[in-house]
Amino acid sequence: MxxxxxxxxxxxxxxxxxxxxxxxxxxxxxxxxxxxxxxxxxxxxxxxxxxxxxxxxxxxxxxxxxxxxxxxxxxxxxxxxxxxxxxxxxxxxxxxxxxxxxxxxxxxxxxxxxxxxxxxxLGREQLEIVEQVVATLTQKQKIVLNLSRIKGYTYTEICNETGWSYGDVYRQTSIALAKLAEALDRGDRQR
Amino acid sequence: MKSPGEAKRETMAREWAVALNSGEMDLAGHNAFEAWLNEDQKNLHAFEKYAAILQTLEGSPELSKADSPPAHVAQHGWWRGAAAAAASLIVVACAAFLFFGTDTPAAKPPPIQTAAAEIRTLTLPDGSVATLGGRSRIETHYEADARRVTLLEGDAYFDVVPDKSRPFYVDAGTRVVRVVGTEFSVSRDSAAVRIAVAEGKVEVFDPELNDVPVEALLPGDKIEILSKKGITRSTVEPASVGRWRQGWLSFRDASLGEIAESIERYSNTRLRFASTDLEETRVTASFGVDDIEQFLAALEGSHDIAWSRADNGDILIRKAG
Structure with missing residues (x-):
């Protein structure tokens, strides 16, 4: 910046x-x-x-x-x-x-x-979709997203906090975002 | 159903969102991201969805409940290495397109380079980590189905995130390396390309022989491809691979000219030789870049060589006597 x-x-x-x-x-x-x-x-x-x-x-x-x-x-x-x-x-x-x-x-x-x-x-319907999908994520995916998005941790800090590998943190984030995006896309198509 | 082009765009948008979310993307990554956004208005359109998801998650009541990470486990536990090794043994069965030209090139970020004596670690867009040695230069070229890095000069150590759907390639000129997820070091200088493996499996290709691997390397394997003398294989302690990252240089039967090239890259110290035959002297040595004088002293003891330091800091090497 x-x-x-x-x-x-x-x-x-x-x-x-x-x-x-x-x-x-x-x-x-x-x-x-x-x-x-x-x-x-x-x-x-x-x-x-x-x-x-x-x-x-x-x-x-x-x-x-x-x-x-x-x-x-x-x-x-x-x-x-x-x-x-x-x-x-x-x-x-x-x-x-x-x-x-x-x-x-x-x-x-x-x-x-x-x-x-x-x-x-996001619109209200999309917001509900996100909440529903978040509820279905694995505990590891939830923790990774919680630490990165809510607590502001970097991936390295998440590794240090949890003992998980950098690649794992990265992959879990990617999988979770893919699930959320797919659900939003499906929701859009159904409207 | 998305078209292949749309699916690729979607994948790239997600990759960028994951990389930005790391909080560790370097300037080159940010520049590459901006270039990708500006490449096509559909790219911004695809990315906006992920940006909205990321921001929405910040206020998610469901997510805020998941705030209990497991008890801390040491990051360097034995299981970590074992898991990484197991993951990286998954080798792609079918040969992919090895060469770097494709029909739909992604934004090509500028080369990333280090100065002499600089060692820099950076996170690539997929989360893989590259460490560059002194005066080293790489280019990255990420696509939906392949992750490609070109080592133009110097030393690079890669810790690759496993992704069997997107092999990771390193082009070092005379050889191309393909991995799925592993840790290895590649060096490229005027004399040779050297590849050493710390974890996992690495396949080495000759670009002129297309997609048939010429070597398969496992932890501790090291090969040196000399432009004139072919390939030599040796073994090293896997834990010692990439020790230049800690400022430690190791050479086995290397010429003083090659060693001088490395010393220049890691210490800003130039070695000058009184005669060209001195440059060809073969040496096996291991020393810290902060302790070049100790190496030179050992060299004086083992070879008919003397050294002195010039006013400008250069080291002059001549025959003793």
Whole structure:
């Protein structure tokens, strides 16, 4: 991730200075900036767009809301907005479109929802499919995905934690993702 | 039912998602991923599904319950080596297309190279791990049905993730190596290609003889393919394969010229010879790259050779007396 000339905080804090939500924003930034960048990096790569640019765009959008306090899950808002920023940028690079994104959804629509990241990223039916398939995964596959996606472990750290080989961790991840993708594809075809 | 092209795209999208999720993909991998995304808009379309899955899993209530990894087991337990060896004994029965040109090339990332005295470990898109020695260079070329790496120069040690549907090839110029999952070292310099196996089974092919393996190597087997003198076979302690990764250089009946080439790659120290016949002197030696002077001292004791250091740090080797 490339360094920025000024911190994202300094670039958007003036938007908050006029409101009574500066403390909320400050805490959100401190708590979530690093994690958000890391999650974007581990899902979409280094870019372009740079994950930091996407995170910054998300914070700017959050700051620009009329009443940020109405967002019940600010982390989900930031994740979703940053993700949409990345996909919009990538699509504009190669003029693609997808059924798995909500790039057209505006921050105003997002803000009033009781958001969770998954509900926004996938539709409700697709979300149910994912939960059903996760329940059928082997315990090893669940642990690998839990450690990598929820706890943010690298594969090497998972190896150290569990004693499993790197190849095994890699393979279990691939098998689990294949199962999930196949189930989503079947769900799409049945609709 | 997906077409073969769509199935291949799907596989690549999943491979990239798994590699990104590792949290350990290096810059070359990221560049290769971007190149693949930009190659065809359908690639982004295929990848978006996996990105959505990865992000959805972060909020999965079902997944969050699975947070009890098993009790820690030492990573280097005997069972690990045994399991890896057993897995890697699965050798593909039928010959695949050995040569690197295909009808649907994937994005070709730039070569990955190391500087002199640099040893770098990197994770390839399939999770296999490659360690490059000093001044070494590889190119990777991953496809749905084959994983291909070209060793252009230097030393590379591969710990290959088993995948019998996608054999792993290493092209070292005069020879191509094929494995399913194993650990082995390949070296390529101006004089020879050397292959040594730490675990599993390795098949060696001559590109000019197409798909018939000319050698099958097991743990401890080592071959050296000299451009002029053919193939020599020897055995080594499997645990000693790839010891250059720890800065240890071993040579058996090698010329001083070859040894000088290795020393230059691992230490930035240049050896200069007063006469060309000195370069042809055959030596068996083993030493740490931090201890070249000890090697030279031993050389003085065993051969009619003397050495000195020039002002610029080069080592001058001449006949004694």
């Amino acid at each position: 490339s360094g920025k000339s000024s911190s994202p905080l300094s670039q958007v804090e003036h938007l908050f200075a006029r409101s009574n939500t500066a403390a909320t924003f400050d805490k959100l930034y401190r708590d979530y900036w690093g994690e958000l960048c890391a999650r974007l990096y581990r899902t979409f790569g280094k870019g372009p767009p740079d994950p930091e640019d996407a995170a910054q765009a998300a914070f700017v959008r959050f700051a620009a809301l009329d009443d940020p306090n109405r967002v019940r899950d600010p982390r989900a808002f930031l994740l979703t907005t940053a993700r949409n920023f990345i996909l919009d940028q990538k699509r504009s690079q190669n003029r693609s479109s997808s059924r798995f994104t909500i790039g057209s959804q505006s921050p105003a629509e997002i803000e009033i929802d009781d958001l969770t990241p998954e509900r926004v990223i």
